Amino acid sequence: MTNVAIIMGGYSSEYKISLTSGNVVYNHLDATKYNAYRIHIFKDKWVYVDKNEQEFPINKNDFSVEVQGSKITFDVVFNAIHGTPGEDGLMQAYFELLNIPQTSCDYYQAALTFNKRDLLSVLKPYGIKTATSFYLNNGDSIDITKIIETVGLPCFVKPNKSGSSFGISKVKSIEDLVPAIENAYKEDNEIIIESFLDGTEVSVGVINFKGQIKVLPITEIVSENDFFDYEAKYLGKSQEITPARISAEIQAKVEATAKKAYEVLKMSGFSRSEFIIVNGEPHMLEMNTIPGLTTESILPQQAREAGISLNELFENAIELALKK
Incomplete structure (x- = not known):
């Protein structure tokens, strides 16, 4: 059996959403293949939380945990931390030093994509349009x-x-x-x-699925608020329409741009990029490397539309990380 540490929480305003994402991953992993462990990463404590919500401190020297006298180590880490330190490269670098495979992109890609300015500056020479x-x-x-x-x-x-x-x-x-x-x-x-880019907002998931780079069905974002803000994202103040209501020609352009960004950056794991389509041309806003993984989140919606279940989505991420 493979021991999987699902890291969740984090140090940013996004920690609650991350805990939800992490629990969804925990509940969808096949218990006959994986021993899943929920690991809460907070500024003041790193702990393994068992089924009874009992906490056991993580030894940061080797990322292990002692439970009732026996030491548990992990074969792979499923990274479900949105924001720092899971999405900005800190955890990625830590696990690389410990030689523990993890499901998200590498530390350089994480740091680069987390910095909107730097990301857009790197992609611009490749013809990717921005505001x-x-x-x-x-x-x-x-x-x-x-x-x-x-x-x-x-x-x-x-x-x-x-x-x-x-x-x-x-x-x-x-x-x-x-x-x-x-x-x-x-x-x-x-x-x-x-x-301000006046156009259609879309979100595009790109993943490595079974060794192939795959662009998932595109989601169109229609916000009731002025823009796709926190309320629109998490409190139901938006419509997310998958697949997006765009022409086949524009769809092909968006897919090609999202795939190009993924390849140019030598990405691995999940990515979800946001674009605004202005006069038929996709303009990139940002790229998320630890997108929301709740059942209602955009990337899982897109995977569902592509015929990929959450179990398959998460299992694929783990298997690819183990092969890395």
């Missing part, structure tokens, strides 16, 4: 005129490194710009201000 953007670091002087001249109104103010739309604002007037910047700084010390 016009303006960057600020905490402490920089804020030249409102220059920002508006560069990106126009309305625009989006986003933390450079955060997920689940925490800290994002849509700015429609000059007066709203400084409060939006202050709000974004609560999540990150770097921010990105982007021009």
